[in-house]
Amino acid sequence: MSDNPISLSRYLIEQERRHGHIPGSLRLLIEQVARACKRISRAVSKGASSGILGSAGSENVQGEVQKQLDVIANDVLLEANEWGGHLAAMASEELEQIYPVPHRYPRGEYLLLFDPLDGSSNIEVNVTIGTIFSVLHLADGVRDVGAEHFLQAGRDQVAAGYCTYGPQTTLVLTLGHGVAVFTLDSEQGSFVLTQEGLRIPESTREFSINMSNMRHWAPPVQRYVDECLQGRNGPRGKDFNMRWVGSMVADVHRILMRGGVFLYPWDRREPDRAGKLRLLYEANPMAMLVEQAGGMATAGTERILDIQPQNLHQRAAVMLGSREEVALLQRYHAEAQ
Numbered sequence: 001m002s003d004n005p006i007s008l009s010r011y012l013i014e015q016e017r018r019h020g021h022i023p024g025s026l027r028l029l030i031e032q033v034a035r036a037c038k039r040i041s042r043a044v045s046k047g048a049s050s051g052i053l054g055s056a057g058s059e060n061v062q063g064e065v066q067k068q069l070d071v072i073a074n075d076v077l078l079e080a081n082e083w084g085g086h087l088a089a090m091a092s093e094e095l096e097q098i099y100p101v102p103h104r105y106p107r108g109e110y111l112l113l114f115d116p117l118d119g120s121s122n123i124e125v126n127v128t129i130g131t132i133f134s135v136l137h138l139a140d141g142v143r144d145v146g147a148e149h150f151l152q153a154g155r156d157q158v159a160a161g162y163c164t165y166g167p168q169t170t171l172v173l174t175l176g177h178g179v180a181v182f183t184l185d186s187e188q189g190s191f192v193l194t195q196e197g198l199r200i201p202e203s204t205r206e207f208s209i210n211m212s213n214m215r216h217w218a219p220p221v222q223r224y225v226d227e228c229l230q231g232r233n234g235p236r237g238k239d240f241n242m243r244w245v246g247s248m249v250a251d252v253h254r255i256l257m258r259g260g261v262f263l264y265p266w267d268r269r270e271p272d273r274a275g276k277l278r279l280l281y282e283a284n285p286m287a288m289l290v291e292q293a294g295g296m297a298t299a300g301t302e303r304i305l306d307i308q309p310q311n312l313h314q315r316a317a318v319m320l321g322s323r324e325e326v327a328l329l330q331r332y333h334a335e336a337q
């Protein structure tokens with residue numbers, strides 16, 4: 001790391017003042033989210049020693065068993081952001097309803113959405129997990145904020161990012177002008193800029209999917225993966241490698257760092273569900289980051305960022321990463337129609 005590292009705060013101030021990319025209130029909001037992520041990172045790193053592992057004994061709105069860390073991370077994000085004066089309301093994967101900023105605090109013009117703890121099944125096994133977030137602008141003149149104000153297409157996000165809690169704590173952020181990566185210097189307690197203008201390689205030899213579901217996928221996804229598996233003797237003419245961490249945040253981080261394609265497609269076991277991942281808390285922020293890094297993100301035939309959400313906890317099929325692969329997947333879906 002250089003002698004004079006650029007902190008997240010300085011980076012954001014430059015985005016605000018020098019480049020005019022963001023208003024001051026958005027800068028302060030991002031700083032607050034980053035502070036919450038540092039607190040979650042500390043909680044995660046304590047692990048079993050602090051007795052915070054294991055089930056919380058409750059279920060979230062999706063009917064999934066909540067882990068203690070899911071609940072802790074959710075509370076940290078709510079508490080850290082409710083009083084800052086930059087937000088009107090928050091929505092979380094762990095909450096059935098939106099969380100309007102309490103009346104005793106000043107209200108701002110933004111909406112914050114998050115998956116407080118992504119990769120919950122990896123908590124106990126000490127594998128990378130993370131927090132994913134998205135920021136929307138509240139329409140002018142709205143006095144009573146409701147769930148309907150969160151139902152904006154992903155292309156309207158004003159910022160998106162995630163924080164990984166792994167060997168390093170890394171914050172990856174876009175404000176709509178490229179992607180920047182910050183690494184937590186745990187001695188200083190601050191995020192420092194470690195990469196700017198991130199680009200996902202257009203070609204790749206690596207795909208990421210839960211292969212155990214292969215028999216349930218739709219034909220275009222089966223065709224794509226089958227051709228990858230045929231390697232250099234098949235139609236793709238090259239050998240592929242496969243990786244699946246099982247935390248979207250870690251799988252997408254790898255793709256942003258070295259290329260690849262990530263898929264969590266529709267499957268026939270639950271035909272009425274578009275996919276497993278959540279559009280507002282997972283698919284949209286990751287799609288914005290990937291597109292900002294020169295990659296692509298599709299639900300099959302539709303660009304993820306163009307999907308008009310119908311409800312807060314809507315699911316989506318997700319295929320994102322290196323352009324060549326995502327374009328091919330899109331072609332296979334179009335041909336199958």
Ligand SMILES: O=P(O)(O)OC[C@H]1O[C@](O)(COP(=O)(O)O)[C@@H](O)[C@@H]1O
Pocket residue numbers: 093115117118119120121210246247248249264
């Ligand atoms: O266990 P599976 O079916 O492979 O699913 C893994 C996927 O589920 C998720 O864990 C869902 O996220 P949560 O932990 O926030 O519920 C993704 O991070 C990951 O890509």
Ligand SMILES: [Mg+2]
Pocket residue numbers: 115117118119248282
């Ligand atoms: Mg998740």
Ligand SMILES: [Mg+2]
Pocket residue numbers: 070093115116117118119120
């Ligand atoms: Mg989660």
